[in-house]
Amino acid sequence: MVTDDSVVVQTKDLTKQYGNQVAVNHLSFTLREGEIFGFLGPNGAGKTTTLLMLMGLTRPSSGEAVVCGLDPVRRAKDVKRIIGYMPENVGFYPELDAVQSLEYIAALNGIPESEARNKIDEFLELVGLKDEAYKKVANFSRGMKQRLGIAEVLIKDPKVLFLDEPTLGLDPEAALNLIDLIVRLKEEHNMTVLLSSHHLHQVQRMSDRVGIMINGTMVAQGTLDQLSKEKFGLGDKTYSLEEIYLKYFREG
Amino acid sequence: MQGLYAVFRKELADHFSSYRFVILFALIAMVSFITSYVAGLHLKEGLEGVAKPKFVFLMLFNTPGALFSMVQFGAFFGPLIGIVLGFDAINKERAQGTLIKITSQPIYRDAVINGKFLAGVVTISIMLLSIVLVISGFGLTLVGVVPGVEEIWRLFIYLIISIFYISFWLGLSILFSILFKSIATSALASVALWIFLSFFVTLGATVVANAVAPLNAKEGTSPEILLKNTTVKERISLFSPMVLYTDASTIIINPMRKTTQSLILMGPMERISASRFENPLSFAQSLIVVYPHVTALIAITLICFAISYLVFMLQEIRT
Ligand SMILES: Nc1ncnc2c1ncn2[C@@H]1O[C@H](COP(=O)(O)OP(=O)(O)O)[C@@H](O)[C@H]1O
Ligand SMILES: [Mg+2]
Numbered sequence: 001m002v003t004d005d006s007v008v009v010q011t012k013d014l015t016k017q018y019g020n021q022v023a024v025n026h027l028s029f030t031l032r033e034g035e036i037f038g039f040l041g042p043n044g045a046g047k048t049t050t051l052l053m054l055m056g057l058t059r060p061s062s063g064e065a066v067v068c069g070l071d072p073v074r075r076a077k078d079v080k081r082i083i084g085y086m087p088e089n090v091g092f093y094p095e096l097d098a099v100q101s102l103e104y105i106a107a108l109n110g111i112p113e114s115e116a117r118n119k120i121d122e123f124l125e126l127v128g129l130k131d132e133a134y135k136k137v138a139n140f141s142r143g144m145k146q147r148l149g150i151a152e153v154l155i156k157d158p159k160v161l162f163l164d165e166p167t168l169g170l171d172p173e174a175a176l177n178l179i180d181l182i183v184r185l186k187e188e189h190n191m192t193v194l195l196s197s198h199h200l201h202q203v204q205r206m207s208d209r210v211g212i213m214i215n216g217t218m219v220a221q222g223t224l225d226q227l228s229k230e231k232f233g234l235g236d237k238t239y240s241l242e243e244i245y246l247k248y249f250r251e252g
Numbered sequence: 253m254q255g256l257y258a259v260f261r262k263e264l265a266d267h268f269s270s271y272r273f274v275i276l277f278a279l280i281a282m283v284s285f286i287t288s289y290v291a292g293l294h295l296k297e298g299l300e301g302v303a304k305p306k307f308v309f310l311m312l313f314n315t316p317g318a319l320f321s322m323v324q325f326g327a328f329f330g331p332l333i334g335i336v337l338g339f340d341a342i343n344k345e346r347a348q349g350t351l352i353k354i355t356s357q358p359i360y361r362d363a364v365i366n367g368k369f370l371a372g373v374v375t376i377s378i379m380l381l382s383i384v385l386v387i388s389g390f391g392l393t394l395v396g397v398v399p400g401v402e403e404i405w406r407l408f409i410y411l412i413i414s415i416f417y418i419s420f421w422l423g424l425s426i427l428f429s430i431l432f433k434s435i436a437t438s439a440l441a442s443v444a445l446w447i448f449l450s451f452f453v454t455l456g457a458t459v460v461a462n463a464v465a466p467l468n469a470k471e472g473t474s475p476e477i478l479l480k481n482t483t484v485k486e487r488i489s490l491f492s493p494m495v496l497y498t499d500a501s502t503i504i505i506n507p508m509r510k511t512t513q514s515l516i517l518m519g520p521m522e523r524i525s526a527s528r529f530e531n532p533l534s535f536a537q538s539l540i541v542v543y544p545h546v547t548a549l550i551a552i553t554l555i556c557f558a559i560s561y562l563v564f565m566l567q568e569i570r571t
Contacts, residue, residue, distance in 0.1 A: 078358070087571070108259070156358070
């Protein structure tokens, strides 16, 4: 694969099979620097599996992937240095407070303690958890946990964020809060983001481009305008992501 | 390396600040205090007006206190320490969703399991060392004996053997925490295997031995049959880590014991000469006697950990 500098992630025919079941089917897509790409699809569509393959945590059955010029299979450790991954339902050590949680992640990334101290303050402020710095995570609300999760992925100074269902289970206000934060990261810090979700409205709000995955296959990808034209023909009306998605979903 | 160190440090801090560790340590410290205190009192009485035997200090560890000696207590209770430190090592992280978060950091995956195992081993070592030191302190003040160089060496070897013995159970419970998603299941499986290997194997050994070479209580058994019976029993018993450990540690702590064999056939003349010329085994000789046991103990510990390592490396981590 030929990639230029602005390409952060590129895959070609990436495939993962579990026995007879194809979790990800010949997936090809490109993620460019500074964009937010939304993976859309129902549960079991293969979104998480794709992210895991891109981090070298799961071995692809076939196909290729490149993350910032690196092969995730052979350079898993280096790839994981570049990617800030927030898993679906990100977990925490309940007995630690926010600062201690971040200290552990910093230590795993080999960040010296003095440097980590400053970064922890900076990112707790950024995600709006400054006043909860010494509160045990066990007492955090779901929204606070997600924001702490974002601070945890930022502390390693990643080139790209992988956010797996970041708004899952959040109440509307907390979800908006988080979406705001993600958009701000892109706009103010030029962060590249790959996120997965099945919340159409939320994805529409924050993504520059989306890819629709159904049963392991990416059936369409592009900007909302492009998808709208592709599926409904030329016209003045721009369709919502929901309408587009449902059309794809019904047509299989 | 940075990953291994970070995991190790976190796990060590977790162990020392957890309630379960504090409770376990308090329990062991209490039993050790009482056992060695009573043993010390017995020794003091027994040694009144008698020339002191050569290895008085070690007797603190192998003289039964209230019910059992320190060495017996370690053999019985040690596995529980290993199990308590390891039974939820991996599955707890999996359940709370932290395992995927850790493994998605720039570390090698084996840093997680190595760090956890090492932290457990260091916790065990610190625990055992402090207990041995406390008992030694008792010995100094209560009985007023100072350990000789050889006794210190013997204690040191005893410590090493004990650390491996308990680490075997740590490795085993970590393996179960990898294999079983449920914490309750892995705890139960560890305890079940502990009971099986510690008690049922010796019981089974007796049954098998009696089937192979039946002893005849009424008419008396011929020496050949008796020998065969004992040999079979001892061979099978060696599958129990507790027997391996008990054999090895008794020989090291008690220089008067010269063999791990329990059956010694002697005629009256041999018996007289044996008791007349009873001398302790030299340190080097004791080491030679227990060498196979110690090697076996270290081997099963390493094999157990290696299996955990492999299973963990091959498992897919999604949560
Ligand atoms: N270890 C596994 N063994 C078998 N099938 C699996 C395994 N992991 C995931 N799958 C299957 O792969 C498909 C994709 O799963 P996933 O990537 O988690 O979907 P999503 O994140 O889009 O909800 C699902 O159908 C799931 O059942
Ligand atoms: Mg998923």
